[in-house]
Amino acid sequence: xxxxxxxxxxxxxxxxxxxxxxxxxxxxxxxxxxxxxxxxxxxxxxxxxxxxxxxxxxxxxxxxxxxxxxxxxxxxxxxxxxxxxxxxxxxxxxxxxxxxxxxxxxxxxxxx
Amino acid sequence: xxxxxxxxxxxxxxxxxxxxxxxxxxxxxxxxxxxxxxxxxxxxxxxxxxxxxxxxxxxxxxxxxxxxxxxxxxxxxxxxxxxxxxxxxxxxxxxxxxxxxxxxxxxxxxxxxxxxxxxxxxxxxxxxxxxxxxxxxxxxxxxxxxxxxxxxxxxxxxxxxxxxxxxxxxxxxxxxxxxxxxxxxxxxxxxxxxxxxxxxxxxxxxxxxxxxxxxxxxxxxxxxxxxxxxxxxxxxxxxxxxxxxxxxxxxxxxxxxxxxxxxxxxxxxxxxxxxxxxxxxxxxxxxxxxxxxxxxxxxxxxxxxxxxxxxxxxxxxxxxxxxxxxxxxxxxxxxxxxxxxxxxxxxxxxxxxxxxxxxxxxxxxxxxxxxxxxxxxxxxxxxxxxxxxxxxxxxxxxxxxxxxxxxxxxxxxxxxxxxxxxxxxxxxxxxxxxxxxxxxxxxxxxxxxxxxxxxxxxxxxxxxxxxxxxxxxxxxxxxxxxxxxxxxxxxxxxxxxxxxxxxxxxxxxxxxxxxxxxxxxxxxxxxxxxxxxxxxxxxxxxxxxxxxxxxxxxxxxxxxxxxxxxxxxxxxxxxxxxxxxxxxxxxxxxxxxxxxxxxxxxxxxxxxxxxxxxxxxxxxxxxxxxxxxxxxxxxxxxxxxxxxxxxxxxxxxxxxxxxxxxxxxxxxxxxxxxxxxxxxxxxxxxxxxxxxxxxxxxxxxxxxxxxxxxxxxxxxxxxxxxxxxxxxxxxxxxxxxxxxxxxxxxxxxxxxxxxxxxxxxxxxxxxxxxxxxxxxxxxxxxxxxxxxxxxxxxxxxxxxxxxxxxxxxxxxxxxxxxxxxxxxxxxxxxxxxxxxxxxxxxxxxxxxxxxxxxxxxxxxx
Numbered sequence: 001x002x003x004x005x006x007x008x009x010x011x012x013x014x015x016x017x018x019x020x021x022x023x024x025x026x027x028x029x030x031x032x033x034x035x036x037x038x039x040x041x042x043x044x045x046x047x048x049x050x051x052x053x054x055x056x057x058x059x060x061x062x063x064x065x066x067x068x069x070x071x072x073x074x075x076x077x078x079x080x081x082x083x084x085x086x087x088x089x090x091x092x093x094x095x096x097x098x099x100x101x102x103x104x105x106x107x108x109x110x111x112x
Numbered sequence: 113x114x115x116x117x118x119x120x121x122x123x124x125x126x127x128x129x130x131x132x133x134x135x136x137x138x139x140x141x142x143x144x145x146x147x148x149x150x151x152x153x154x155x156x157x158x159x160x161x162x163x164x165x166x167x168x169x170x171x172x173x174x175x176x177x178x179x180x181x182x183x184x185x186x187x188x189x190x191x192x193x194x195x196x197x198x199x200x201x202x203x204x205x206x207x208x209x210x211x212x213x214x215x216x217x218x219x220x221x222x223x224x225x226x227x228x229x230x231x232x233x234x235x236x237x238x239x240x241x242x243x244x245x246x247x248x249x250x251x252x253x254x255x256x257x258x259x260x261x262x263x264x265x266x267x268x269x270x271x272x273x274x275x276x277x278x279x280x281x282x283x284x285x286x287x288x289x290x291x292x293x294x295x296x297x298x299x300x301x302x303x304x305x306x307x308x309x310x311x312x313x314x315x316x317x318x319x320x321x322x323x324x325x326x327x328x329x330x331x332x333x334x335x336x337x338x339x340x341x342x343x344x345x346x347x348x349x350x351x352x353x354x355x356x357x358x359x360x361x362x363x364x365x366x367x368x369x370x371x372x373x374x375x376x377x378x379x380x381x382x383x384x385x386x387x388x389x390x391x392x393x394x395x396x397x398x399x400x401x402x403x404x405x406x407x408x409x410x411x412x413x414x415x416x417x418x419x420x421x422x423x424x425x426x427x428x429x430x431x432x433x434x435x436x437x438x439x440x441x442x443x444x445x446x447x448x449x450x451x452x453x454x455x456x457x458x459x460x461x462x463x464x465x466x467x468x469x470x471x472x473x474x475x476x477x478x479x480x481x482x483x484x485x486x487x488x489x490x491x492x493x494x495x496x497x498x499x500x501x502x503x504x505x506x507x508x509x510x511x512x513x514x515x516x517x518x519x520x521x522x523x524x525x526x527x528x529x530x531x532x533x534x535x536x537x538x539x540x541x542x543x544x545x546x547x548x549x550x551x552x553x554x555x556x557x558x559x560x561x562x563x564x565x566x567x568x569x570x571x572x573x574x575x576x577x578x579x580x581x582x583x584x585x586x587x588x589x590x591x592x593x594x595x596x597x598x599x600x601x602x603x604x605x606x607x608x609x610x611x612x613x614x615x616x617x618x619x620x621x622x623x624x625x626x627x628x629x630x631x632x633x634x635x636x637x638x639x640x641x642x643x644x645x646x647x648x649x650x651x652x653x654x655x656x657x658x659x660x661x662x663x664x665x666x667x668x669x670x671x672x673x674x675x676x677x678x679x680x681x682x683x684x685x686x687x688x689x690x691x692x693x694x695x696x697x698x699x700x701x702x703x704x705x706x707x708x709x710x711x712x713x714x715x716x717x718x719x720x721x722x723x724x725x726x727x728x729x730x731x732x733x734x735x736x737x738x739x740x741x742x743x744x745x746x747x748x749x750x751x752x753x754x755x756x757x758x759x760x761x762x763x764x765x766x767x768x769x770x771x772x773x774x775x776x777x778x779x780x781x782x783x784x785x786x787x788x789x790x791x792x793x794x795x796x797x798x799x800x801x802x803x804x805x806x807x808x809x810x811x812x813x814x815x816x817x818x819x820x821x822x823x824x825x826x827x828x829x830x831x832x833x834x835x836x837x838x839x840x841x842x843x844x845x846x847x848x849x850x851x852x853x854x855x856x857x858x859x860x861x862x863x864x865x866x867x868x869x870x871x872x873x874x875x876x877x878x879x880x881x882x883x884x885x886x887x888x889x890x891x892x893x894x895x896x897x898x899x900x901x902x903x904x905x906x907x908x909x910x911x912x913x914x915x916x917x918x919x920x921x922x923x924x925x926x927x928x929x930x931x932x933x934x935x936x937x938x939x940x941x942x943x944x945x946x947x948x949x950x951x952x953x954x955x956x957x958x959x960x961x962x963x964x965x966x967x968x969x970x971x972x973x
Contacts, residue, residue, distance in 0.1 A: 027143045043143055044169035047136075051174050063139065069149050073142030 006058075006091050012037060013049055014058060014088050017078045025065075025075040026050065050078060058084030124167040132175045140170055195518040198497075202490055205869065209486040210526045212862045213569075216479020217530035219855055222541050223472035224558065226549045229374060230460050233447035236372040237315045239403060242279075244410060244440035246270070246400040247452060257687075258439075260455020264390030265424075266400045266438075267307070270413075273420055277409040278402045282306060282313040283385055284377065285398035286456040290651070290824055291381070292355040293343040299650065299825055300339065303381040305398075310382060311366070313403065316375070320350055321366025327384050334366035336380040357651075358823055360387070376446045376457035393424060399455065402440070414440050461841050463922075471852050474614045476565070478856055481607040482863040483526075484573040487519065488604060489870035491577035498581050499589035511582040512575075519574025523566055545847060605903060608867055611860040612907030612946055613914075618853035619942035620915045621922075624935060625846045628923060631930050632839055638774025639681045640715030643803035644831035645813065646680060646796050654821040658794065664816045670802040670809035675713040676794040679704030681776045682835040683796070690787060691759045692746065699745055702776070702786045703760060705793045711737070711771060713800045720750035721769030724790040733791045736765040740773045742785030758787070765789060778838035779928040798831070842925070857946065861953045864900065868954040871896055872961040879961055880969035892962035897954050904950060908943040915939065 006014075016032045017024040026043050033039050033046070053059045060081050063074040080088070125141050132140055147166060151159040199206045234240055246266055248259045267281040285305040291298055304310070308327040311318060311334070318326065319337065326334050333354065340349040349364045356362055362383060390398070404410045417438040422429070429435045441449060450459035498511060535551065542549055552558075649655050658676050665671040679685040685702040708724040711717075719740060736758065738746075743753050750770040757764050765787075773783055801809035817826045836843070872879070879892055887895075916932055916939075923929040 025143070026139070027146055042169035043140075043147070043166050044172050044175065047140075047170065048172055048174040066142075067146075069146045070142035071145045073138045073145065075142060076139040 006087055010049060010053055010058075011088065011091055013046070013053065014080060014084060017059065018080060018088075022065075022077065024078045027075075029078075053084070054078075057081060058087055124164065127167065128170065131171055131177060133177050136175050140175065144170075192517070192521065194514065195521050198494060198518070199522070202493065205486065205490060205866075206522075208862055208865070209483060209490070210522060210529065212486075212859055213479050213483045213523075213526040214529040214533060215855065216475050216482070216859055217527065218533045218537060219852060220472050220476045220479075221530065221534045221551075222538070222549060223468050223475075224561070225551055226545075226547055227465055227469055227472070228552075228555065228557070229549060230447070230465055232373045233460070234373075234375050234443050236317070236375075237443065239315075240443050241407075242403045242405055243314075243443040244402050244404060245443065245446060245455075246402065247439045247441050247455075248396070249437040249439055258449075258452045259396070260399055260452050260457070261396045262398065262400045262438075263393050263395045264398065265393050267402070269420070269424060270400070270402055273423075274413050274416070277404050277413050279405060280309060280313055281400065281402045282310055283390075283398045283400055284310065285385060285388070286377070286379065288650070289356050289381075290358065291343070292358065293352065296343055297823075297825075298342065299827065300381050302379045303383065304377065304379045305385040305388060306382055307385055313401065316371065317369040319367050319369045326366035327382065329363070329365070330384045330386050331360065331362050332365040332384060333362040334368060334382040335364055336368045337370060339380040340364070340367050356383070374447075374458070376443075378458060401443075404440075410440055410442075463925075464841055464845055467845060468848060471618075471848065474618070475852060475856055475859070478611050478614055478859045478863070480565075480569050480572070481611055482859055482866065483569060484576070485604055485607055485863050486866035487573045488577045488580075489866045489873075491515070491581050492870065492873065495581065495584060495589045498584060499586040502582075502584075502586040503590070508582045512578040515578035515581065516570070516574045519570050519578075523570055523573075527562075527566065544851070545844060604867060604870075608860075608863055608900075609903050609907045609910075611856075611863045612904050612950070613911045615853070615857050615860045615946050616908050616911035616939075616942045617915045617918075618849065618856045619945055620911070620938050621919055622846075622849040622853045623938045623942065624915075624919045624930070624932065625842075625849055625922065627935060627938075628926065628930050629839065629843060629846050632779050632842075632926070632928070633836070635775075635779065635928060637681065637779075637835075638716065638772060639776075640800075641681070641832045641835055643801050643806070644713065645799045645801060645810070646683075646829050646831055646834060647799065647813070647817070648796055648827040649676070649794055650827055651821055651824045653823070654817075655794075657820050661797075661816065661820050664819075665799070665812070668809075668812050670805045670812060672800040672802060673709050673713040674797065674799050675707050675709035676797050677704065677706050677710060678791075678793040678795045679706075679776075680796060680798050680831065680834075681714055681774060682778070682831065682838060685776060685786070688760055690742075693757050693759065693764075699742075699785070701742060701745075701760070702784050704776070704786065704788050705791045706788045707790065707794075710788060713798050714774075716774050717772045719770045719772055721754045721767070723769055733763075733789075734766055735768045735790045736760070737769040737771050737788045737790075738767055739771050739786040739788075741783055742787060743770050745785045760787060760789065763789075775928075780838075780926050782927040845922075857949060860946070861949055864950045865953050865957055868896065868900075868957040871899070872958055876961065876969045880964075880966035883962075883966040884970070889959070889962035893955055893958045896958040896961070897951055900950055900954060901947070904943065904947050907946075908939070911942075912939045915942075 012033065013029065016029050016036075020028055020032060026046050029050075030041055030043055030046050033041055050059065050061075054061060058081060059078050061076045061078045063076055065077065066072050066074045124144065128140050128144070129137055144163070144167060148159075148163050151163060156162065237243060245260070246262050248262055250257050250259055264283065267283050270278055271281050283306065287303055287305060288299060288301045289303055291300050306327065307313075309324075311323045311326055318334070321334065326332060333356075335343075335349060343349070343354065344352055349367055352364045353361050354364065368382075385398070402413075404413060417440070421436060421438050425436065441452075446455075446457055447460050448462045450461065498506075501511060531553075538549065538551060541547070649658070654661060662674050662676065665674050679702075685704050688701060688703050689698040690701045691698055706724070708726040711723045718737075721737075723737065724735060738753060738758075740750065743750055746753065748756070753767050753770060756767050758767060759765070771788070775783060776786055777784070799813060801813075813828075814826055875896070879887075882892060882895075919932055923932070
C-alpha cells in the first residue's frame with residue numbers, strides 16, 4: 001500500500017462522491033468532474049482512481065440500481081468510509097490552516 | 113436502435129468481456145451503454161469516436177484480466193512477457209528474422225498492388241461488362257492486322273442495324289489542341305472529342321456538372337481537375353471561357369475528378385465531336401464504342417458483322433478486290449490486347465504481369481522459408497527452457513500455445529513493419545520502376561490473401577517447431593544430449609535448396625536480360641541516332657512555312673543538317689502495298705516520307721543511285737528510295753531497280769536510289785522492306801546538331817521556332833530517347849529483375865545464416881573435440897561449409913535449365929537477340945556468386961564456433 005496521503009484529484013473525486021451520494025458511480029462522477037471542474041477524464045482513468053481509493057480504504061462500493069438504459073446492468077455505487085471522511089476532513093483542515101497563514105496582501109497583487 | 117449501432121456496441125462489449133476482469137464487467141458494460149445513450153441523445157459530433165475512446169480507455173492494468181500463467185482454465189495460456197524476453201535475448205538474429213520477413217512482404221505488397229492496378233483497368237465504369245469497342249480487321253496482302261480506329265458513320269449504322277441488341281453507342285476521338293485562357297496557354301496532348309452522351313455512357317467521375325448534360329452544347333468543354341487548376345487556379349472553373357487553337361471559344365461546363373483506377377483512355381479534356389466534319393466511311397480516326405447488355409447478344413452481333421460490312425462496303429470490296437471485317441472487343445480486354453494498332457489506348461503487357469507475379473511469388477516463398485528456417489533454428493536454443501517447463505509441470509498443449517502465440521506476435525509485428533515500410537518506400541519504388549502504384553489497404557482480395565499468407569506461414573513456422581519442441585524428452589535435453597530429428601533437417605535443407613534455386617535463377621536472368629538490353633542499345637542500327645532533335649509539326653502555320661523555316665538554319669554553324677520527315681527511324685511507319693507496273697503482285701512494304709536531307713541527317717549510306725535532290729523539281733513527290741531489303745523482295749539487283757516505276761497508294765513513283773538497310777523499327781522486329789518517298793506528308797522535323805554545342809543549338813532552334821510559330825509551344829525530343837522508348841517495357845523488366853534479385857539473394861543468405869547457426873549449434877560438442885585434437889579454425893569452417901556446396905550445386909543444376917528456358921522465351925520477343933549458349937558462363941557466374949555470398953555468410957557464423965574455447969563446449973555432460 002502506498003500510504004494514505006491524498007492526491008489532488010483523489011480529493012476532488014472523494015468530494016464529488018460525497019456530493020452525489022446515491023448516484024456516485026463512474027459515469028455520473030465523470031460528468032460532475034467535467035461540469036464542475038471542467039476536466040475531461042475517461043471513465044477508465046476514473047475507474048483506476050476509484051479503485052485506488054478503495055484499496056487505500058477511503059471508499060467502499062456496492063453493486064445496485066440496474067436500469068433500462070444500462071441494459072439491466074447494475075452500477076457500482078461508491079460511498080466514503082469513516083477513514084475516507086476523516087482523511088478528507090483532515091485535508092480540508094490542513095488547507096484552511098495554511099490559508100489562514102497567508103497574509104492578506106500576498107494575494108492582492110496579481111500581475112497577469 | 114439501428115442495426116449498425118447494435119453491431120458496434122456489441123463488438124466493444126465483447127472486447128470488454130474478453131479482456132476485462134469478470135467482477136468489473138457488469139459495471140463497465142453498464143457505464144458504456146449508458147454513456148452511448150447519452151451521446152446519441154445529445155447528437156455530438158464524432159460520437160462513435162468518443163465512445164470508442166472510452167472503451168479503449170477502460171483497458172488498463174487495473175481492469176484487465178491477469179495474464180496469470182499458472183491459473184488453470186484461464187484462456188491466457190500465452191504469456192507475452194516470455195516472447196519479449198526471448199526476442200531480446202536472441203537480439204540480432206530475431207531482428208534479422210523479423211526484418212527479413214518484413215522486407216519480403218514489402219516487395220510482395222508492392223508487386224501485388226502493381227499487378228492489381230494493371231488488371232483493374234477501367235473497372236470503375238458502371239456497365240463495364242456491357243461496353244465493347246469496334247475493331248476493324250484490315251487485310252493488306254494476307255497479313256491480318258487489327259486496327260482500333262473506325263470512322264464516323266459506324267456508330268449510327270450499328271445502332272440502326274441492331275436496334276434490339278445495341279442500346280447505345282458513343283464515338284471518341286483523341287487529339288491534341290492548343291488551349292488558351294487569358295495569358296496562359298498549353299498544348300493539351302490528351303483531349304477527347306466525343307459524342308454528347310460520353311459521360312452517361314462511361315462513368316468517368318465528374319465533380320462538377322451534370323453527367324447527362326455537360327456536353328450538350330457544341331461549345332462546351334469538360335476539364336480534368338488538374339487541367340482546370342492549371343488554367344484557373346483556385347477559381348471556380350464552371351462558366352469560364354477558354355480558347356482552343358486560337359479560334360473557337362469554349363465554355364467550361366464540367367470538371368472531372370481523378371479516375372478511381374487507370375483507364376485505357378487517359379485525357380485531360382473532353383469537347384463535343386460535332387465541331388468536326390467527320391466525313392464518310394473511309395475517314396478513320398475515331399473509336400466507336402457500343403453498349404450491349406448480355407454476352408449472348410454481343411456474340412450474336414459479332415456473328416452478324418460480316419453482313420454488316422458487306423452491306424456498307426460491298427461495292428468498295430468488289431472494286432478494290434479486298435475485304436475488311438469488324439469485330440467487337442470487350443472493354444475488359446482492351447488493356448492487354450496489345451496487337452491492336454492505332455487505338456490510342458495504354459496497353460499493358462501480360463507477360464510482364466506474369467513475370468512480376470512469379471517474381472513476387474518467389475520472393476514470398478523465400479521470405480516465408482527463411483522465416484520458417486530461422487524460427488526452427490532459433491527454437492532449438494530454447495530446448496532447455498522447454499525442458500525445465502516440462503519438468504515443472506508445463507502441459508504440452510500449453511507449451512504449443514505459447515510457441516504459437518509467440519509466432520503470431522512476431523508475424524503481426526513483422527507485418528506491421530512491412531506495411532509501414534511499404535508506405536514509406538512507395539514513392540521510391542514508383543520512381544525507380546517508373547510506375548504509379550497506389551495502395552488500397554481495404555482491398556478485400558488483399559485481406560484474404562494476407563490472411564491466408566499469415567496463417568500458412570504461422571502453421572509452418574510456428575506449429576512445426578511448437579510440436580517438435582514440446583515433444584522433446586525433457587530428461588535428455590536437460591542432460592545435454594542432441595535434440596534433433598533427421599526428417600527435420602531434410603525439410604530445412606530442401607527449403608535452402610529452393611532458395612538457392614530462386615537466387616541463381618534470378619541472378620542469371622538478370623545478367624542475361626541486361627546483356628540483351630545493352631546489346632539492343634549498342635547494336636549498330638545502320639543510322640546515326642546521336643544529337644538529333646525531333647520536333648513535331650504541330651500546327652498549320654509552321655506546316656505552311658516548312659521551306660522557309662528550314663532555310664533559316666542554313667547559315668547556323670551548330671545546325672549540321674535539317675530534314676522534315678514522315679516516319680523517322682525508330683518512329684512510326686505506315687504499311688502499304690507496292691506494285692510494279694508489269695506484274696499484278698502486291699508487295700507489303702513500310703513507307704516513310706523524307707526530303708533531300710533525309711539520308712544525310714540520319715547518316716544512312718546509299719548503295720546505288722542517289723538521294724533526293726533539292727533543285728530538281730522533277731524529284732518532288734515523284735521519286736522514291738528503296739532499302740536493300742525491298743530491292744531483294746522485288747527480285748532485282750540494286751542497279752537494276754534504278755529508274756523503275758513503282759506504284760504506292762495510286763501514285764506512280766520513280767526509284768532513284770537504293771539505301772543501305774537500317775533498323776528503322778525496333779529490334780524486336782526483323783528488318784523489313786522500306787520505301788522512302790520524296791513527298792510532303794511530313795509530321796516532324798529532324799535536326800542534326802553539333803553535339804558539343806547542344807544548348808546553343810537548341811536555343812537557335814527555339815528562337816527560330818518562336819519566330820515562325822509564336823502561338824504554339826515547341827514539342828521536341830531527342831532521337832536516342834525516342835528509340836530507347838521502344839524498349840521501355842523490357843527496360844522496366846530488367847530493372848525489376850536486378851532489384852528483386854538483389855533482394856532475393858539477401859533473403860536467401862539469411863536462410864543460409866539460419867541453417868549455419870543451427871548446424872554449428874548441433875555439432876558444438878563434436879567441434880570442441882576436434883579442436884582439442886588439433887583441428888585449426890580453417891578446417892572447422894571448411895567442415896561446416898562443406899554441406900552447403902552440395903546444396904548450391906543441386907540448386908544450380910536445377911536452376912540452369914529453368915532459367916535457360918525462361919530467358920529463351922523472353923528473348924523470343926526480339927528478332928535480334930544474344931545467344932544464350934554463347935553466354936553460358938552467366939550460369940556459372942551466378943552459381944559462383946551465390947556460392948561466394950553464401951560462404952561469406954556461413955563463414956561469419958561458423959568463425960565464432962571455430963575459434964571458441966573448446967572447454968566451453970565439452971565441459972558439460
